[in-house]
Amino acid sequence: MTAATAAKPKAKTPALKPAPVxxxxxxxxxxxxxxxxxxxxxxxxxxxxxxxxxxxxxxxxxxxxxxxTKAQGKSASVSISETVVGDVEDWETFWPYIAKNKFFHLVQKRVSDPALRELWGMKKVIPGVQPFTKRTLNVRSL
Known part of the structure; x- marks a missing residue:
């Protein structure tokens, strides 16, 4: 590999300079x-x-x-993306379901949305949780 074709090194974050004494x-x-x-x-x-x-x-x-679901201005574009997430309505019924089925992967500090989508994809009914479609707006530079 010649110097002309060598990949450029990634820029490094500058080191913090010590504060003046x-x-x-x-x-x-x-x-x-x-x-x-x-x-x-x-x-x-x-x-x-x-x-x-x-x-x-x-x-x-x-x-x-x-x-x-898409539009653009002169400087940027936007698009809507949607993801199904869990909205626990009844933790008292949801926790026993988790424990009985050993589905502890469903929770973090909140419900694990990928795990819920997987179970819903298998047509499982999950007590205490209803699907909720979360919408996000993506902004991109042109």
């Missing part, structure tokens, strides 16, 4: 200021996230009204 008090003050800056940035981020959620809701409505 400060007094303890100055270090505390700098850390506090950075924490305050982070809090202010999080407020801005939260506002942006709320705007994104509102636009997602609007896009779902517009796409549904136009009976389509």
């Amino acid at each position: 400060l007094t303890l008090g100055a270090t505390i003050d700098k850390m506090w200021q950075l924490r305050e800056d982070k809090r202010a940035a999080e407020v801005v981020t939260k506002g942006i996230e709320l705007q994104i959620k509102a636009l997602e809701s609007t896009m779902f409505e517009l796409l549904d009204a136009q009976d389509t």
Whole structure:
């Protein structure tokens, strides 16, 4: 392999540079200021996230009204993808089912959606859980 055909090495994440040497008090003050800056940035981020959620809701409505699952603007495109996930309505009946059948793979801190889809695909009835279609919006740069 020649140098011209050799694969380019992947870019590495730059190493963190050690902070300049400060007094303890100055270090505390700098850390506090950075924490305050982070809090202010999080407020801005939260506002942006709320705007994104509102636009997602609007896009779902517009796409549904136009009976389509894809659209594009000048900068990006969107498409709707759907995945069936479990929505446990009755944990008191669901837990005994898990224990009796030794289907502990169905739960994490939440229901394991791939395991549920597999059982539903085998026409199994799972007590306490109903299928719920979760929709996500995919945004891609053009």
